[in-house]
Amino acid sequence: MKSMSKLAVFLFFTATSMAVFAQDGGYLEVNTVVQTEEAYTDEAGELRTRLVAAEKVVPGDEVIYTVTFKNVGDEPAENVVITNPISADLTYVAGSAFGASSSVQFSVDGGKNFAAAEDLTVSEDDAARLATPEDYTHVRWLFSNDLAPGAQGVVRFRARLK
Amino acid sequence: MKFNNKKTLLSMAVPLAAIMMSQSAMAAGTLAGTTVDNQASVAYSVNSTAQTPVSSDTATFVVDNKVDFTLVEDSSDDTATLPSQTGAITTFTLQNDGNSAQDFSLSVANLVGGTVFSDDTQDMSNFSFTGTNVLTIGTDVFVDDLGPDQSVTISVSADAPAVVVNGDAANIELTATVQHAGANAALGGTITNNESNTMGGVEVVWADAGNDGIETAQDGYLFTSAALVITKVAAVVSDPVNGMTNPKAIPGAVVHYTLTVENTGGQNATNVVISDDLKLANGSVANTMTLVPGTVNVNGTALTAGTGYTYDGTATTAGVLTVQSESGVWGGNVDATSTATITFDVTIL
Numbered sequence: 001m002k003s004m005s006k007l008a009v010f011l012f013f014t015a016t017s018m019a020v021f022a023q024d025g026g027y028l029e030v031n032t033v034v035q036t037e038e039a040y041t042d043e044a045g046e047l048r049t050r051l052v053a054a055e056k057v058v059p060g061d062e063v064i065y066t067v068t069f070k071n072v073g074d075e076p077a078e079n080v081v082i083t084n085p086i087s088a089d090l091t092y093v094a095g096s097a098f099g100a101s102s103s104v105q106f107s108v109d110g111g112k113n114f115a116a117a118e119d120l121t122v123s124e125d126d127a128a129r130l131a132t133p134e135d136y137t138h139v140r141w142l143f144s145n146d147l148a149p150g151a152q153g154v155v156r157f158r159a160r161l162k
Numbered sequence: 163m164k165f166n167n168k169k170t171l172l173s174m175a176v177p178l179a180a181i182m183m184s185q186s187a188m189a190a191g192t193l194a195g196t197t198v199d200n201q202a203s204v205a206y207s208v209n210s211t212a213q214t215p216v217s218s219d220t221a222t223f224v225v226d227n228k229v230d231f232t233l234v235e236d237s238s239d240d241t242a243t244l245p246s247q248t249g250a251i252t253t254f255t256l257q258n259d260g261n262s263a264q265d266f267s268l269s270v271a272n273l274v275g276g277t278v279f280s281d282d283t284q285d286m287s288n289f290s291f292t293g294t295n296v297l298t299i300g301t302d303v304f305v306d307d308l309g310p311d312q313s314v315t316i317s318v319s320a321d322a323p324a325v326v327v328n329g330d331a332a333n334i335e336l337t338a339t340v341q342h343a344g345a346n347a348a349l350g351g352t353i354t355n356n357e358s359n360t361m362g363g364v365e366v367v368w369a370d371a372g373n374d375g376i377e378t379a380q381d382g383y384l385f386t387s388a389a390l391v392i393t394k395v396a397a398v399v400s401d402p403v404n405g406m407t408n409p410k411a412i413p414g415a416v417v418h419y420t421l422t423v424e425n426t427g428g429q430n431a432t433n434v435v436i437s438d439d440l441k442l443a444n445g446s447v448a449n450t451m452t453l454v455p456g457t458v459n460v461n462g463t464a465l466t467a468g469t470g471y472t473y474d475g476t477a478t479t480a481g482v483l484t485v486q487s488e489s490g491v492w493g494g495n496v497d498a499t500s501t502a503t504i505t506f507d508v509t510i511l
Contacts, residue, residue, distance in 0.1 A: 058228035059191020
């Protein structure tokens, strides 16, 4: 029941985005949702977790951002890059960025420059140090493969509320 | 054009982020009610030509109210208190570890037993509270609008009972119950844990010990009073047969008594009066001994009959010897950890 209503919401957003798309004449549509993980016990008595709308979030809690994107045009999309800002109230959870066939990069300067986590440094007291998740302002995914017409993808990351 | 707008937004985001960072560096975390937005964008090319980046809708959540606080007694020691002392103070610290300003209603109660002192035998009375933003309005006593990461020292004032024994204790318990911050200088509404969950609303999440919005702390008042211990030693001085050589306790013998009054308590004893009933010295025999007049001394100084001491017996009948203060001789005081020594002689009848 709940998953059905969620699906309905998703479809609604899709429809809205498509309408906007047609106006812009673009090829891709993109959607972002924020959720939290909730523990529950299934019919078999097993303790499981599921994603629910981020209704109750207090400092220390993790939220999960899921970005879905789809090529609604009739040409392949090349060099697809998904960029997500990380709110100043949030800290990226190390290692949580997920995206098939993509490389993940981060920014510590508000999205001006990006690099892989192991190559990203910040200067502190006139010395460079490796950036930590607390420093990240943006995360992005670079896709090596083209996104064919009608194809879709998903990326996801976790962040903890400060 | 649209792309340029986005770049401007990005460069603006940096100083904004810096400001937000200093705010969220607090231990209590992001303030309740803060809206956290996120908007993904996708850049791509078609036929090797960069297209206008596309933004998603904004994913938003609102930070909820994390209720987290501690209440501790400031000193792990007991609070030394005198009999009849008024306004005996003990202090507690209330710390708001949550992410929202809250009011905290306060109440205090005498404990029966308790964990501070196991020998809780007394109760305090006439409680009152002081502290920064600790308000008493009508019957409401509360800490008003304690912000995130703020703490307040709460002083609890209480009156001690008049009659206590040295070492008696009174345990009290202070209870702080979280409430909504409400209006300034007014106690806010009750917080319940079953408020509805909504994306845009600010819900309450218990994070305090016990997850109940209530914390308690205890303190003990330990009473120091005087504690007098009296000991009595007898020595036969002479008898009519042997004189002072190996005297025996036979009729006509003189016996020297030494009464030692020791104050083992923490406070000076005043108006000390010592009574010794010589009639009881030998059980059922009524007239066993009588006082030798003029032999009553305190700390080596003679007391005056009828002033420093009284004796209601006669030369041939036993009576009660009462020793009390005498101007210029003995003030009737036994200070803490001191002793008074009273000596007197009796004749065995």
